[in-house]
Amino acid sequence: MLFNSFEYVLFLWTVYVLFWTLRTRRKLRHTMLLVASYWFYAQADWRFLSLLVVSSLVDFWAGRGVHDALEAGNRRRAHAFLGLSLAVNLGLLGTFKYADFFLGGFSDLAQAVGLDPIGLRLDLVLPVGISFYTFQTLSYTFDIYRGKLRPIASLLDFSLYVSFFPQLVAGPIVRAIQFLPQLEQPPEYDDRRVSSGLFQILRGLVKKLLMADVLGAHLVDAAFADADTMGQLGAPALLLATYAYALQLYGDFAGYSDIAIGSARLLGFELPKNFDAPFKSRSLEEFWTRWHITMSSWFMDYVYVGLGGSRVGFWRYARNVIVAWGLVGLWHGAAWTFALWGLYHGLWLVAVRCVRMLLPDERLPQNKLFAVLGVLFTFHVVAFSMILFRCPDLATFSSAVAQLGDWSMGLPNVPWQIWLVLGLGYASHLMPDAWQQALERGWEATPRVVQGLALAASMVLLFALHPPGLAPFIYFQF
């Protein structure tokens, strides 16, 4: 069930009414939310519910095990439980997401030495959301191991944390430490929060339907279709397609996150922010604090810091960054393009550190000129990486890189509506934060009946203006 479907509107409305009707019945309310979440997940593929349940049960049990072992001073036993959690979660992820990638690599290697490894493929379907919920459950066990969190007593609440439908399929990756305390509190109905939730949902739908889907259907998909098409583009068309793709990817994923955060807010829950106008970043380091924040902070806390972080010598720092960002790349998908994309970001982060080391106090200049240049430079570094991210294979990427040198062709014949979407998309993205906040405050102050009329008008307009059909969210494939 997609967030941008009418079915989801009905589903969310039903859950909303049931939730607030059961606001004084904690157990019933949580059971209802769990059943609704499982039902939501089963709409994609009911068979994979078992993986969700297994992941929940293992970490519920492992979390307790880790805690009890640490209380008893038995670190070996705590490590064993931690290892179990890692083995099961990464095992599931490895089997379903990476098995064919590595088997393919092995197969190529075997062929190179004259062997014939026929049938070395599992052809497994990637369970929706597995990259997200396995990371959530892992964070629970890690945080208990680090002493930041006490294990939860209720399996129902823990299962709800793992499967809570707004963030189940594509994040934000919510830490247990952020969500579980909210389950403890009795929900307090606040009409302003409901207004704010609706505003978030509406904003997300606009980003997804009017920005991402329009740019995808009318420009990006055609340009990035294959190496053959790419070979005909020329640099101006490729740049235009890349700028469009950067906005499409942002609109698609940030739109999803907005709808997730808004949906949760309607039910009285607060999910962490996942995007914060990332194309305003003045450096690549800042970009990663604004783009897919919950994923990058997860890797930062549990991988990068685990490896030693930045308070080490330069070469160790470089190793840590490259390992962490290589894993970030592979997290996005089992393909060399993603691995290279992660390494590219890792290498740039190391390069930025090198530049900083040459500056007094390792600080970049703070004046406006440098701010603008920084934004432009960072955007183009990121945009180039998005070519790699979008290309279906390395052949298409090679073709794209070759095109960057070909300025013999002009811009493609792009309809004015697409220019308008591109212009408005970037303008709204770069709009000062104060304007966005004023817009949100204005919405919240609007009378409820007028909000209802505006919602109806928005539904009709969104339906009319977005390309026909429902385009799935890009991050579902990760």
Added chain:
Amino acid sequence: MARLLDLLRWIGPRTVAMVLSLAALELGLYHLGDYGKWIVQEQSARYGWRMLPNQRGWSRDFDVREQTNDRGFRDDRDWGSAPLEDGGSWFSQILPAAPVEEDADLLRIATVGNSMTYGTSVPVGSTWPRVLETLIAEEFVRRGDPRGVRVMNFATQGYTFEQMARIYEDEIRPWAVDLLIWPTIAADTRPMRPATDDVDYDFRRTVIRTATYDMLREQVIDHWLPPAGRGGPERTPRQVKTEFRQRLRPALELAVRGAAPLPTSGDGEERAQLLAAIDAGLARAFERTPLDRLVREVWTELTRPDLIEQARSLGLDLASEAWPALESSLTLELWEPLDSAQKRTPFAPAQQFLWDPRGARLFRIARELQAPGGQLAVLLLPNMHLTLTAEAPSPAVYWQPWSASDPVAQLGSTSLIDAVDAFREPMAELAEVLRARGFVEGDGGQDLIGDDYPFVDQSLFLLRDTGHYNVAGHRRLAEVVFARLLASGALEPAD
């Protein structure tokens, strides 16, 4: 009560305002704006487009009320379910079985066709298939014949030959009808426009029937938004060829091997050899042929005598199997020039490659119908051009290469019904006037017959849409068909 008030508080004025305003918009657009009152079609990869079932609405020009039955064809009656001996179509399988009249007591006639048979701008009761049904029913009453008669009209506006053939295969075949009438004009040989399935989403069929959607489509979607896929770079001939080949190859493979994978023993190896020979032929055609001759060249390769012979030894009629695969694989860039050339000069020798597979297909359908005792009748439809131009080629011309080798007459005495002459005589004086004065040009450049022309009452075509019959034209056509059926003995009870 308190709980109810509580509930209302959560639901809130927003939801109420939203639902009420959407309902008001829908009702307002329907009643005041005349939106959402038409019969709706949906896109379909197999047929190009199909009407939605169970609709009531107006024709596009608000002339007549139209209705589709539970199978999505123009009829105010449901036909029940066909016997599912061979599985039937997906459509018939998902519908609950409805009572069917006993076949023994019913003469069952089906007709395919396009808008000329569908009855554009004519009430359903006045369309020629329904008039024919009435004429036959009256004849049965007059004779004291206890049988009933049902003429099932499977026509859809805009269809060409391949779409009609697919409707026959999916919808008509399971009925094992007594008679299939295949109305045809020269333009039917045009290839079907490449289509994709409507992107599906929840409640899609409900949504596209609403007045709100109708208004949005007309005022916003079709008016302001660029069609999906536009805006990218124009495709090179090589890309068009690649896409055509990528679509054609699996379709041909499916035609040769069927749904199952090829067995390694038995005739599996021979089929693999046939596929390899097809591949070699395709490679030659794709390598050497420019885009404007590609489809014809590919067809020439596929119908090479040695390939046809090789397929025949495997029990395969390659020409019949390959053409639908080829027509389904056309891209828009390949379809457009084919379509416009066939519209301009349907009888030109260069278009022969479009007639041949259709003739062969129709002949195969005729044979298939004969097996359980049915018949095929090809109805050569009159149009305004044929009515005015005595020396114009009859649509029968484009069946000649096929009918010469396998004469239609061999299939039964009802097999070829030429209705063109039957329109010339009653319109003779009006035709003279039209030859002398010409047509009046409509706002959209279309040919109209002036209201003030002498003998205008003779017209068997709509005055403001000369591409379609009026009520009198439909009646005339039905009478011609009825007379032929009567004369040929097709209405006599089977032994």
